[in-house]
Amino acid sequence: MKDNITFFNVYTFFEFNLFALIYYQLIKEKIRLVILKVLMITFNTVYFLSFYFDFYILYTIPLEGVFNSIIVILFFVDLLNSDEILNYKKLLSFWISVSFLIFYLTSVPFWSLYYSSIFETRAMFPIIYYLATIFQLIFIYGLLACKKTESLY
Incomplete structure (x- = not known):
């Protein structure tokens, strides 16, 4: 069990940082980029503190969800203020x-409840499976519906 927690903790680090780097390339506004950098530094600080203080491990997953949601909202605000909003249905991003x-x-409340030990059973885990299915279906729809962009190379 301890090996799985360590593996999941390392996975969380790479997942968040790759996510943030992708949106660092997508967001154009400088103020939003500064906010993104602050979120990255904050998350990585909490993440590395979790190796020394076990209590912080409980906060890495919910914190990742909150920060990822904020980053996506920053992207949406950036998108709304650009000309690309006219063809948003054709944007894979x-x-x-x-x-x-x-x-x-939707997963932040779930993980917060799970790590706070409010529910001890795995009875609520189908919620995450359904969320992951919806996540993947929207992702697939985006891949199918978006127009192909021309490569610069």
């Missing part, structure tokens, strides 16, 4: 962001 937002906003 829009559909990916919708799927991330739905998944992370």
Whole structure:
């Protein structure tokens, strides 16, 4: 069990940082990029503190969900202020962001309740499976519905 927690903790680190780097490339506004950097530094600080203080491990997963949701909202605000909003249905980044937002906003309460030991059984875990299915279906729809962009190479 301890090996699984360590593996999941390492996975969380890479998941958040890759997520943040993708949105760092998508967001254009400088103020939003500064907010994204602050979120990255804060999350990584809490993450590395979790190795020394076991109590922080309980906060890494819910904190990742909250920060990822904030990053997606920053992207949506950036998208709303750009000319790309006219063809948002054809943007793969829009559909990916919708799927991330739905998944992370709804999974934060679940993981918060789970780590606070309010429910001890695995009876609520089908909720996460359904959320992951919806996440993947929206992702697939985005891949199918978006127009192919021309490569620069």
